Amino acid sequence: MPLSSMTGFARQQGGNEAQSWTWELRSVNGRGLDLRLRLPPGTEGVEAPARALLSKQLRRGSVTCNLQVATVAQGVSYRINRPLLAELAALASEVAADVEAAPPRLDGLLALRGVLEPVEPEPSQDREAVERALLADLQQAADSLVAARRAEGDRLTVVLGELIDRIEELVTAAAAAAVQRQARQRDRLREQVSQLLDAGTPVPEERLAQELAMLAVKADIAEEIDRLKAHVAQARGHLAADAPVGRELDFLAQEFNREANTLCSKANDLDLTRIGLDLKLAIDRLREQVQNVE
Incomplete structure (x- = not known):
């Protein structure tokens, strides 16, 4: 199943010798499936089957379904x-x-x-026949809406794929920057210890070992890098899934953001901080886009 957006529009016209009608379907973002039907008097019988029809084809989105009916002009x-x-x-x-x-x-x-x-002219068709015709046209409108949402979903797939590639690129850069930062921190610590020794300040070996261990623990971002890489793989799996994945991608974007925040808090390095901020920007863009995925 290709990725689908929750945004779309469809219109379907129909009628018989006595009436003409138009269905309009508009769909925007929604946490779940919210159907709002606006039907003219005399068509209440199609409301329940119309809801069932739309619920069968749509999983998420705020959908407005509007029906307009007009009497065909005849000789009076x-x-x-x-x-x-x-x-x-x-x-x-x-x-x-x-x-x-x-x-x-x-x-x-x-x-x-x-x-x-x-x-007033007598209706040429009974109510059940009119309702069947109305629902048949609603089905065509729903098919058109699904097609429109999938077309928008194709565009979203490309955008999300590019953002995930960008996130992976930044995660790789963060891992490399962390290695370089470790070397710089080691050199900086040696310089500080040397200054202390030159000043005649004794530095116990045990104390020095403890400081080194604490710095290593506080600055270690290996777990964050591993989780970010796992999230990238999971995101790509969602894009290729045969089911609606909007909720899953939304949750995953939150997890991406959590790890990026932790990485930035542990950075303590200009290069790594810059990469972390770029990573948060890419994740924010990802979160904005997945809000529209069914």
């Missing part, structure tokens, strides 16, 4: 409200007996509100 027919027309004609006759006025004309009566009523 009218009918006369005969009871109302008769009542109005009778009232007109009563008034005509009291005042001098011309009798009402038919066109005038028909123009009165409510005398002519539009006749």
Whole structure:
């Protein structure tokens, strides 16, 4: 399964002789799968199957599903409200007996509100057939959304791969810098001990050995380097996995950051500190990108 993003958009149009509709799906980052359906009145029957359909194809993301339905324009027919027309004609006759006025004309009566009523066309399909058609179009929209998220996932795969390569490069540089730092620390300590001896200050051998051991323990970053290398291998395994790995990559990015912080705190060396800061920058960029992985 290729890597998928949680960002995407899809639209699908459909309809029959009486109605037209449009599905729109928008997906952004989310900790889990959050489905928000906006359906017009009269389509409540598709909500449950629509949720099931989307839940089957999507694992993570905040997804807004919007359905718009419009009535197809058709020839409008009218009918006369005969009871109302008769009542109005009778009232007109009563008034005509009291005042001098011309009798009402038919066109005038028909123009009165409510005398002519539009006749709504009968639906040509039953509700179940319309719901099946709606869900079929939603399926196509969901397929398009999955394709859009995977296309974005392909781009993310390249970006994440480059960042992991950069992290591995910096880890290798940190290991080499640690070896050079050890030599510099040894030379610096010898110089300090020599200055003490020249000043006539006695330095017990046991005390000197203890200081050397403490410096070595405090400055040792071998475990951090080993864990960072293991995280790099694990990250590459996630990118090649046949399953959604967004949560795993997010957790791994946190572990990367933890080891980089420890490395920087133990650096005590300009070159190693610079590498550690570059490493933290690359890890921060990795964390930003994995937030969008399904």
